[in-house]
Amino acid sequence: MGNSGGRTFWATIDRLSNQGNGVVEKDDGSHFIVGPVREEAVGKTVEVRMVGPNEAELVDSDLRKDVYAERTESTDSDLSEGDIVSGRILKQSAEGVPLLEKEGIRIEVPGAELNEEVKIKVKEISGSNSQWATATGIPVNQDIATDDGHEGSVIGDVELYDELPTSSSGPVACPVSGCEYTGEPASVAGHVSGKRDSQHDWGQLGYAGANAYKRTISTTGHELQSQTSLLHLSDSHLGASLTKTGEYSSDSRCLTGFRRAIDIAIGREVDAVLNTGDLFHNDRHGIPSTVRDEARDQLTRLAERDIPFYSIDGDHERDAGREVFREFERDGLVTQLNETPQLVGQGLALYGRDFTPATGWESTSWSPTSPSTDRFGIAAIHQSIKPISNSDWPECTVDDVVATVGPHVHAIAAGHLHRTGLDWNEELPFVLGGTTEPRRARQASIKPVVGLFTQDGNSLRYQRIQLTL
DSSP: OOOOOOOEEEEEOOEEOTTSEEEEEOTTSOEEEEEEBOGGGTTOEEEEEEEETTEEEESOGGGBTTOOOOOOOOOOOSOOTTOEEEEEOOEEOTTSOEEEEETTEEEEOTTOOTTOEEEEEEEEEEEOSSSOEEEEEEETTOOBOOSSSSEEEEEEEEEEESSOBOSOOOOEEOSSTTOOOEEOHHHHHHHHHHOOSSSSOHHHHTOSOHHHHHHHSSBOSSOOOOEEEEEEEOOOOBTOOSSSSSOOOGGGTTHHHHHHHHHHHHHTTOSEEEEOSOSBOOOSSOOOHHHHHHHHHHHHHHHHTTOOEEEOOOSSOHHHHHHHHHHHHHTTSOEEOOSSOEEETTTEEEEEOOOOOGGGTTTSOOOOOOOSSOOEEEEEEEOOEETTSOOSSOSEEHHHHHHHHOTTOOEEEEESSOOEEEEEETTEEEEEEOOSOGGGGTOTTSOOEEEEEEEETTEEEEEEEEEOO
């Protein structure tokens, strides 16, 4: 297949055709092929480029049948064992191991996620295929949780804000010591980005980038003294089958990951739990009573400890899932989020917008209102979002979301994508919630996770925690 020069996205190879072509199934029941692949590529998430209505090409040629695993001379490189390197995970090996490419070396980083920014120590360099020298990397500063065994590694920890932003600001000064440049935040951000000296460097200045700077240099006059924690879970798909047969036990309906998430919420004594959609999964046969009863038991555990459960509707709840949710809402076990802020602790305000089809995004009115006190605002959504999503048919764009949420929202907690990571777009961090049950997405390389928002004074952090299933 020829190079079309079009955009690339990530997709999972679901099966092999009779001709040996990789087949990717779409949500609408259709499919497209990605050319001839080795059998071990099935089940892997790969980067592809569409070249026709039902045809794509693999960006990474290492997965093709015409690439042989013959060892050749290692690529010359200055990279050595023990070096510390950083970068973004953009590919996986045929075996599903995340890869970081640096200086002609493809570094395997077990435990990382696609699109994740990592900092690793090179452990061992070797040559193992026809095109690349390979290495193994160990994540730097990866903490290990030590609770009752329901938590795995802390696989991501980032400071979203080091100051509580306000919706307005006057002229600000360049953050470089000794520089006298002043102006509006956007002007100063452009000034720093446009300079070429070593001091005017966003990395050295300690900021994630110009967009992050625009939101952090303007601080509120009110100092938050409290600490608030919020557990973020997403896409539990309670009720979905994990097998292809017609007989399922209750545990095969995605309940294990949900239980583990509730265990962590209780063990960490969080102030609230936030679910960003697809709590239930109606496969058009309704929600089994065993699933409904188990979900009620877990939510009751939270209610008995005064931990509220806030949620939005995803696209898989459908009528049966929403009916169970409304039943739980009437019983005081869950709270539906909307434009009105739900205050959590002394430092957070939660908003939520239910899944909205592309045809209804612009016509559906949704406008968050201001909380009564200074807080970090977090908006829950469940959408395919261009350009973050892998979908060919996103319901909205990043610009759409930013224009909708207004000045009261400082972070987007996103469901639906079954991916984890952090994507700074425009002036907002989009925090991807992953899933508590990756087998539901047929992506064995994705780890079951929850996230933890922590507001401490005027700062806000986000931490991803792996679940032990």
